[in-house]
Amino acid sequence: MFDFNIVSKCKTTRARAGILQTAHGEVETPVFMPVGTLGTVKSLSPEELKTCGARIILGNTYHLYLRPGCDVIRRFEGLHGFMHWDGPILTDSGGFQVFSLARLRKVTDEGVLFQSHIDGSQHLLSPEKSVEIQECLGSDIVMCLDECIQYPAERNDTQKALRQTTQWAKRCKDAFKNEKSALFGIVQGGMFKDLREMSAHDLLTIGFDGYAVGGLSVGEPKEAMIEMAGFTLPILPDEKPKYIMGVGTPEDIVTLAALGADMFDCVIPTRNARNGQMFTATGAINISNSRFKHDTEPIESGCTCYTCRHYSRAYLRHLYLSKELLAYRLNTIHNVHYYMNLVRHLRTAICENRFEEFRKEFFKNSLQAIT
Amino acid sequence: MFDFNIVSKCKTTRARAGILQTAHGEVETPVFMPVGTLGTVKSLSPEELKTCGARIILGNTYHLYLRPGCDVIRRFEGLHGFMHWDGPILTDSGGFQVFSLARLRKVTDEGVLFQSHIDGSQHLLSPEKSVEIQECLGSDIVMCLDECIQYPAERNDTQKALRQTTQWAKRCKDAFKNEKSALFGIVQGGMFKDLREMSAHDLLTIGFDGYAVGGLSVGEPKEAMIEMAGFTLPILPDEKPKYIMGVGTPEDIVTLAALGADMFDCVIPTRNARNGQMFTATGAINISNSRFKHDTEPIESGCTCYTCRHYSRAYLRHLYLSKELLAYRLNTIHNVHYYMNLVRHLRTAICENRFEEFRKEFFKNSLQAIT
Numbered sequence: 001m002f003d004f005n006i007v008s009k010c011k012t013t014r015a016r017a018g019i020l021q022t023a024h025g026e027v028e029t030p031v032f033m034p035v036g037t038l039g040t041v042k043s044l045s046p047e048e049l050k051t052c053g054a055r056i057i058l059g060n061t062y063h064l065y066l067r068p069g070c071d072v073i074r075r076f077e078g079l080h081g082f083m084h085w086d087g088p089i090l091t092d093s094g095g096f097q098v099f100s101l102a103r104l105r106k107v108t109d110e111g112v113l114f115q116s117h118i119d120g121s122q123h124l125l126s127p128e129k130s131v132e133i134q135e136c137l138g139s140d141i142v143m144c145l146d147e148c149i150q151y152p153a154e155r156n157d158t159q160k161a162l163r164q165t166t167q168w169a170k171r172c173k174d175a176f177k178n179e180k181s182a183l184f185g186i187v188q189g190g191m192f193k194d195l196r197e198m199s200a201h202d203l204l205t206i207g208f209d210g211y212a213v214g215g216l217s218v219g220e221p222k223e224a225m226i227e228m229a230g231f232t233l234p235i236l237p238d239e240k241p242k243y244i245m246g247v248g249t250p251e252d253i254v255t256l257a258a259l260g261a262d263m264f265d266c267v268i269p270t271r272n273a274r275n276g277q278m279f280t281a282t283g284a285i286n287i288s289n290s291r292f293k294h295d296t297e298p299i300e301s302g303c304t305c306y307t308c309r310h311y312s313r314a315y316l317r318h319l320y321l322s323k324e325l326l327a328y329r330l331n332t333i334h335n336v337h338y339y340m341n342l343v344r345h346l347r348t349a350i351c352e353n354r355f356e357e358f359r360k361e362f363f364k365n366s367l368q369a370i371t
Numbered sequence: 372m373f374d375f376n377i378v379s380k381c382k383t384t385r386a387r388a389g390i391l392q393t394a395h396g397e398v399e400t401p402v403f404m405p406v407g408t409l410g411t412v413k414s415l416s417p418e419e420l421k422t423c424g425a426r427i428i429l430g431n432t433y434h435l436y437l438r439p440g441c442d443v444i445r446r447f448e449g450l451h452g453f454m455h456w457d458g459p460i461l462t463d464s465g466g467f468q469v470f471s472l473a474r475l476r477k478v479t480d481e482g483v484l485f486q487s488h489i490d491g492s493q494h495l496l497s498p499e500k501s502v503e504i505q506e507c508l509g510s511d512i513v514m515c516l517d518e519c520i521q522y523p524a525e526r527n528d529t530q531k532a533l534r535q536t537t538q539w540a541k542r543c544k545d546a547f548k549n550e551k552s553a554l555f556g557i558v559q560g561g562m563f564k565d566l567r568e569m570s571a572h573d574l575l576t577i578g579f580d581g582y583a584v585g586g587l588s589v590g591e592p593k594e595a596m597i598e599m600a601g602f603t604l605p606i607l608p609d610e611k612p613k614y615i616m617g618v619g620t621p622e623d624i625v626t627l628a629a630l631g632a633d634m635f636d637c638v639i640p641t642r643n644a645r646n647g648q649m650f651t652a653t654g655a656i657n658i659s660n661s662r663f664k665h666d667t668e669p670i671e672s673g674c675t676c677y678t679c680r681h682y683s684r685a686y687l688r689h690l691y692l693s694k695e696l697l698a699y700r701l702n703t704i705h706n707v708h709y710y711m712n713l714v715r716h717l718r719t720a721i722c723e724n725r726f727e728e729f730r731k732e733f734f735k736n737s738l739q740a741i742t
Binding site: 038039040042043044045067068071072075076082083084293294296306310311312314315317318319321322324325326328329 | 409410411413414415416438439442443446447453454455664665667677681682683685686688689690692693695696697699700
């Protein structure tokens with residue numbers, strides 16, 4: 001059921017436009033996946049997500065496993081029915097959250113023993129368990145359990161985590177039986193190029209439907225993130241989708257697409273919206289700024305999102321300062337629409353063989369004003 | 372521009388069906404007005420409000436005067452443009468909030484001196500000022516500034532507040548110049564029937580486009596509220612709209628409609644939704660209840676609201692327990708839809724001369740189960 005085809009390639013960069021085929025429909029790449037942690041992209045309805053241009057969303061295995069739990073989601077034959085989203089869903093493995101949110105963890109060959117951040121209950125997340133949960137969620141793209149090393153990390157620790165990741169990836173592949181969905185491997189190796197190469201080699205030997213670059217955006221300098229992604233992406237097979245996990249800003253996405261990335265996810269558009277930061281082609285603005293008090297203009301002139309078609313900066317500022325629930329939603333609509341628009345335009349530029357001009361224009365505008 | 376016509380009357384009760392004509396369209400009565408305190412009915416978009424059946428909403432003068440302020444709303448030629456709502460808006464006078472929310476108040480003949488609950492700034496709310504703010508808001512139905520006495524209150528204090536209310540009502544009438552909108556007087560008099568009668572008489576002498584019964588739902592027993600409304604409604608002129616302020620539960624609305632009330636507003640459907648209480652024809656349920664954990668059914672079987680068409684009790688319980696923003700919105704949609712459906716069915720029953728049966732059936736069902 002799962003397939004990936006490249007429809008166009010940039011002649012001067014590694015950027016490419018493709019199509020993912022999933023059990024829940026096609027997705028054009030490069031694609032950005034809004035994060036729907038707990039079975040909801042915070043504040044938005046599925047219809048709004050679609051109107052914003054979202055075609056595939058991400059669900060968090062760790063969160064959904066703990067709350068509401070697989071016993072609940074199974075009644076709905078997966079996350080799609082539970083949350084009323086009929087498009088594709090990619091689920092992470094739960095590993096990243098276990099390492100960043102849970103308590104009292106112990107990593108063994110078997111898996112990760114952790115305590116829930118909600119009620120302290122103890123759980124073991126193994127590769128098999130992660131695949132089982134993701135299959136219960138009805139995931140279209142299942143991610144292998146990996147050990148995400150923190151930044152900075154010693155070479156020895158990084159190599160140990162990489163080996164664990166490889167072992168777990170093998171077990172995920174063995175446990176994964178669903179023919180409708182895809183299984184992606186995750187390249188680790190921290191900030192060490194030879195370890196990244198080793199990790200990629202290990203995963204390619206096992207063989208996956210797609211490859212992700214993990215362990216980025218974990219605190220390293222921006223340049224290191226770009227360099228490591230730029231090193232890793234070309235050593236992954238061009239005929240498979242390449243996914244940069246947890247990244248990033250609009251600028252990151254344009255830069256990484258040029259390096260050959262096809263898929264992105266990040267909480268930036270949604271979380272920043274809830275903090276009042278709104279993206280525009282000429283830089284981000286903070287809606288709480290007093291200069292917007294009487295501003296009758298929309299967030300971004302010419303923007304076709306629901307928020308910009310009907311509401312002013314003054315109104316959005318008022319809602320935001322008043323902590324009104326509608327503020328988070330209207331802001332999120334704009335930012336998700338902005339991200340979707342960005343990857344759509346980026347893709348069109350690749351298809352029309354003018355990606356370089358697009359990128360230059362994008363950076364010229366985006367660096368104009370950051371407030 | 373403003374007009375009110377009765378289209379049908381119940382033969383055995385005082386219930387009546389009418390039509391309000393306003394500068395922003397017609398409204399069928401009895402009508403329930405969702406409360407949009409700060410220029411937003413919490414969590415809902417105007418489009419959702421309309422889909423729920425809302426035709427007129429209430430704006431709070433006190434809140435909007437303090438935040439964002441008339442200087443901002445004037446740029447949008449009123450609240451309609453500011454908040455993207457093109458239907459009628461009724462605004463309260465600000466008096467109730469000044470007495471319940473603000474600090475260090477001093478009531479003089481001139482008006483009420485109060486300190487903002489937000490920043491402590493000092494303001495004088497006079498009858499003239501209240502009308503001026505409401506006109507700046509572009510209100511379709513302007514309410515007179517009244518002195519709302521707390522419960523319980525001595526007769527002397529109640530009479531004093533009543534006299535103040537009458538004096539202020541006169542000044543509101545003098546200050547009110549807008550021919551497009553309507554001005555309503557508010558009957559006070561606490562729990563004293565002769566004072567209610569005196570207040571109504573005073574207001575009738577001045578003459579208003581409609582009459583409200585104020586000073587109810589301020590802590591008195593339910594029976595006292597019903598008795599006082601039942602006494603006051605008939606002494607108001609039948610050819611004018613009669614509005615019970617700040618009331619109430621679905622049961623209150625059916626009971627008061629039978630006593631001749633045409634208009635209602637209350638935070639119950641919206642606030643209770645945010646607290647997980649959902650209304651159904653067979654009583655209210657609390658969505659956090661563990662018995663809904665695996666429940667694949669909608670809040671109310673057969674309900675045509677967006678929430679019930681697409682989401683289960685299990686999903687809504689999950690969102691609510693996870694404090695997800697979408698929870699408040701989906702719950703609010705259902706409750707507002709429930710209230711709108713209730714008054715629509717109630718009105719149809721009046722028009723089809725079967726209000727008594729409707730009322731009996733309603734109470735038989737609604738008393739079945741309160742969880």
